[in-house]
Amino acid sequence: MPKVALIVDYGATLKVKDGRFQLHVPEKREAGREYVVRWDLSPPEVEAIVVAVKGVSVSAAAIDLAARNGIHIYFFSGSKPLAHLLPATYSPVQETWLAQIRAASDPQRRLLYARLFAEGKLANQRTVLEEYEKRARASGNASVIPPLTRGIQAVGEHLSKLQASTSVDEVRQEEALAAKAYWEAIAALLPPNLGFELRLTRQRIRAEPDVEVDPFNRALNIGYSALLREVWAASLVAGLNPYVGFLHAPRTGKMSLVFDLMEEFRAVAVDRPLITLARTHPETLEPLRSN
Template sequence: MIEVVVLNFGTVLGKKSERLVIREQGKVVKEIPFRDISALTIAARGVSLSSDVIRECIEHGIQINFLTSSGRPYAKVTSPQLSGTVVTRREQILAYNDARGAALAIAFVEGKLKNQANVLKYFAKYRRVADPALYAELEARLARLEAIRSELESLSGTTVEELRGTIFSIEGRAAQEYWDGVRLLLGERVEFTGRERRGAEDPVNAALNYGYGILYSHVWGAVMLAGLEPFAGFLHTDRPGKPSLVLDLTEEFRACVVDRTIVGMLLRGGTVKMEEGRLTDETRRELARRVLERLEAEETYEGRKHKLRTIIQRQARCIASFLRGERRYKPFVARW
């Protein structure tokens, strides 16, 4: 199964028999059987697709994602049947005001911080001999990150509202240590002064934001397939148009999917090119390729090897099962 990513302005998507037909400048550049497509992501302006393509995608369970040039998702086309599970959504709404919601919020941050630590450990292990001074600095930040993470274990409170401020304080202090560690790793290879979110114009943050957009689309699809309400989260606050639960689950996977991929690319001599404050088309294609490749990589999950994209889907289903009282929820932590 492959994910089709459209990055060129003016691309036309059509259907021929059981195949998706991709045309650029009037010429057919690729034909792909719909049965071989896992998702269709459109990350360019001026792209046209027929209603036949949309219907065929829905019938094959293919979600269509739309991203801006900076990687921010702004639309998704899915089957209305995905929102047909009532019991799970009823429990999801009720859980916000009881201990289940608090437990999920803590778990999402615990997973995020453990994966951030493991990303630093992954890159630090290659510096133990090659650069002992850098290794020592990274170890010091890892120790502080772990001390901050351990504060999650002593939280007291029964609802998300009671705990959210403390949880975000823990997350914020840990993030400072983590991103400082990333800055040390990158050194003089590329300028990176710290994490910036929307509107970032430096190469590293622009690349991270673009990668997060691709990840975010996969998480959204997994949340919907699990029968969950994307806009009813626990860690992130409610706001019209804000898919809080998608953002919640994305936190677990940011470091192990996107950060590791982009930091690794830069440390191996890769470059991120910008034009007029935005990523070049060539860079966006390369970033998309690398992030999607990482999603195809296997990690150990519940005693067996699974692709990361499959693990995301399984974690979404675990949230649903936890909300229905069928099992406990354990955040995913990637190996290092």
């Protein structure tokens, strides 16, 4: 199955040898710095190439090989999409874009899709809480059971209200209320020394530069950035317009559809593994603590 080839090494160079992509990365050796091959992939093995750090070189031969095989190259600056290099012959399926725009312009269809995206998110949030409640009961960890039970009930109630919502604004409101209950329950699971009390998004951190950001919030933001890269690449490979969304409000330059598609994966792809890491090896998150 084709994969997304991710480049995260500073100083790496993407080259071509014998018709295959090779990523060369620098390594320190006794004799000095040497380059080693991190991965070697044939074009049919590659669905897209994502450059996630600065200081990466992409050869003209690699660009040519990608273009001739319909492989898109994406560039990120930190967590923000920076550029998208695609073949000159690329043309998204016009019918797909038109259908997407028509759906987003129809109030009833927009509500339907917005509701479905939010339902997926809340259902997975509830599943994560239920899994940890089950573990707590099995291990006899009684102190965390009440907050988890409250969280499960609250998310379930907001899920029911969301399913009966009559506007996108109502969907967003129920999603936000469910998120508050969800993170309150998660806070009870985490070691107190991590200092996690509430969810701090990147937007809030930028708006309040003096706010103290705990390691777990920083880890979540890093994880969501990685998820965004994957979903952005997948949406373009699928021929969708990443800027035409349903749940998230449209804004110039905002990839609303990408944020829509991310929602149901946040709890299972990012939250759950980070919760487990924080509970079993909290020391690994300490380097992320604010100074």
